[in-house]
Amino acid sequence: xxxxxxxxxxxxxxxxxxxPQDCIFSPYFxxxxxxxxxxxxxxxxxxxxxKLLQQLPERARSEATESLxxxxxxxxxxxxxxxxxxxxxxxxxxxxxxxxxxKTQAEITVFLNSTVNISEPNTxxxxxxxQGMENLTNKHKEPLQ
Amino acid sequence: MCGVAxxxxxxxxxxxxxxxxxxxxxxxxxxxxxxxxxFPPEEPQKFxxxxxxxxxxxVTKLLNxxxxxxxxxxxxxxxxxxxxxxxxxxxxxxxxxxxLQRQVQRLQKELDAANADLIRYAYxxxxxPSALPPGTTSMxxxxxxxxxxxxxxxxxxxGSISNGGGGFFQPPPxxxxxxxxxxxxxxxxxxxxxxxx
Numbered sequence: 001x002x003x004x005x006x007x008x009x010x011x012x013x014x015x016x017x018x019x020p021q022d023c024i025f026s027p028y029f030x031x032x033x034x035x036x037x038x039x040x041x042x043x044x045x046x047x048x049x050x051k052l053l054q055q056l057p058e059r060a061r062s063e064a065t066e067s068l069x070x071x072x073x074x075x076x077x078x079x080x081x082x083x084x085x086x087x088x089x090x091x092x093x094x095x096x097x098x099x100x101x102x103k104t105q106a107e108i109t110v111f112l113n114s115t116v117n118i119s120e121p122n123t124x125x126x127x128x129x130x131q132g133m134e135n136l137t138n139k140h141k142e143p144l145q
Numbered sequence: 146m147c148g149v150a151x152x153x154x155x156x157x158x159x160x161x162x163x164x165x166x167x168x169x170x171x172x173x174x175x176x177x178x179x180x181x182x183x184f185p186p187e188e189p190q191k192f193x194x195x196x197x198x199x200x201x202x203x204v205t206k207l208l209n210x211x212x213x214x215x216x217x218x219x220x221x222x223x224x225x226x227x228x229x230x231x232x233x234x235x236x237x238x239x240x241x242x243x244x245l246q247r248q249v250q251r252l253q254k255e256l257d258a259a260n261a262d263l264i265r266y267a268y269x270x271x272x273x274p275s276a277l278p279p280g281t282t283s284m285x286x287x288x289x290x291x292x293x294x295x296x297x298x299x300x301x302x303x304g305s306i307s308n309g310g311g312g313f314f315q316p317p318p319x320x321x322x323x324x325x326x327x328x329x330x331x332x333x334x335x336x337x338x339x340x341x342x
Contacts, residue, residue, distance in 0.1 A: 043207075045200045052198075052234060060235045067239040071226060079207060080215045083238040084222035090245035097252040104259040111266040 010037040015046060024053050028065035036069055043072040165192040170201060179208055183220035194227035195220075 009026035012019035014037050019026060025046075029037040040049055049068060053061050075082035163174035164181035169192055174181060180201075184192040195204055204223065208216050230237035 043199065043203065045203050048198065048200050048203075052230075056234055064235045067236045070239050071230075071237060075207075075226075079211060080219045081222045082226060083242065084225045087225075087238060087241050087245065090242065090249060093249050094245065094252060097249065097256055101252065101256050101259055104256065104263055108259065108263050108266055111263070115266070 007031065010034045011041070011046060014038060014041065024050050028053075028062060039072040039076055040065075040068050043075050044068060162186050165189045166196070166201065169193060169196065179205055183217055191224045194231050195223050198227040198230045199223060 008019035008031060009023055010029040010031050010033060011025035012023060013031060014034065025037070029040075044052075049065075052068070053064065056064055071083045074086065078085050081088070163186065164178055165184040165186050165188055166180035167174035167178060168186060169189065180192070184195075199207075204220075207223075208219065211219055226238045229241060233240050236243070
């Protein structure tokens, strides 16, 4: 038994074949979204997608199809790097944000150190000092001139 | 003569060693084989994965559409995605993206909190004017980083990475058609690990 021609799934319409009742594609490639299957087929091929879905439990096939569609779309938009380009980009962002955090924390440490030293009664400042904050941590407590 | 023939045949066989693709496909590796530069015989698994997920003919089509200088990167990214899909047949590379996006969001919050702390320490813990060296104005000290603000904007829907006013980070040049359904069992290990670069 096959679905009526009018209700073939997008995959069977694209492949110009009958859509059987137990078509592996039909739950995930509805006929109202032909582009979805077109993209997935272009990158993976219908038979590879079919095999992949067959190997998965039914409850996981919807998510798998979504991720395949997403990867296919990324690959079509970026034929060189595809989804892997996004992974690489995110890894770089993580590295950059971690550096920012480290820098900010270092600055906080400087402020904390400067606050602690100012509160000490014997801390002195040199008029000719040009080293700014660094001098606030100077351990040589020289009397004012 | 026999010795010479032997030497010739051994040198020929090593010179014409088929690439991993042709070995797998059990065909003759012709000069100019499109796979040979990118699937060396020492890395058979690379082609096995790529063929399993994408298929040799799809890879051929894809490579033929690219200029030669981009093909190596394309093959490596395909190999990466294929390996990710083999390890995680449900989410593939997308699982890694989801994991990394959450990590970026977490770090972003941490950076915002650190910036807030810095501003608080800078203003609340400012050096009192009496403690400043002579000649210095009593103005508040300038923040070492003028309210440096994290500029990575991530919407709650990870599919719409916005540019946030073109700040520090450059998003990919296309919008990401993320679906909110992609939030299931992400083990964070879908990606092959390591950087593509």
